[in-house]
Amino acid sequence: MPDRATLEAFIAAVESNDHVGAIRDFYTEDATMQENLAEPRRGRQLLMDHEAAVLKRVAAVRSRCVRPVLVEGDTVVIHWIFEFDLPxxxxxxxxxxxQQTWSGNRIRTERFYYDPAQREAK
Structure with a gap:
């Protein structure tokens, strides 16, 4: 179970748009990320590389945690809003x-739930 200070530091890193640094500093070496029902990506370095590639495709991003953050033992659920400015x-x-599973103060698994129709730019 993450301590509250670590969880708040993770949220602050994401909200500062240091997404790659957040993965580096708060995920286990063998962490996984999964988009809806897609096959999970595995390994912290792959997760950082994927995130860096996503960020290279956008002009800017704004990240916001919508509170409350739900914590039950090692499970944490965070409601995020990401706004991307495209080139x-x-x-x-x-x-x-x-939905995250923490191992102490590091994220071991993370699964994102969202409507894929949101990927369409406006």
């Missing part, structure tokens, strides 16, 4: 729930 001037808003 062509369009915007994309993704609202998701992230």
């Amino acid at each position: 062509d001037g369009k915007q994309r808003r993704i609202e998701e729930l992230a």
Whole structure:
């Protein structure tokens, strides 16, 4: 179970848009991430590389945690809103729930639940 200070530091890192640093600093080496029902990505380095590639495709991102954050033992659920500015001037808003399993003060598994239709830029 994560301690509250670590959980708040993780949220602050994501909200500061240091997504790659958040993975580096708060995920286990063998962590997994899964998008809805897709096959999970495995391993912290792969997760960081994937996140860096996503960020290279956008002009800017704004990340916000919608509280409350739900914690029950090693399970944490965070409601996120991500707003992306695309290079062509369009915007994309993704609202998701992230269900995480923590091992002490590090995230071992994470699964994102969101409507894929949100991927369409406006």
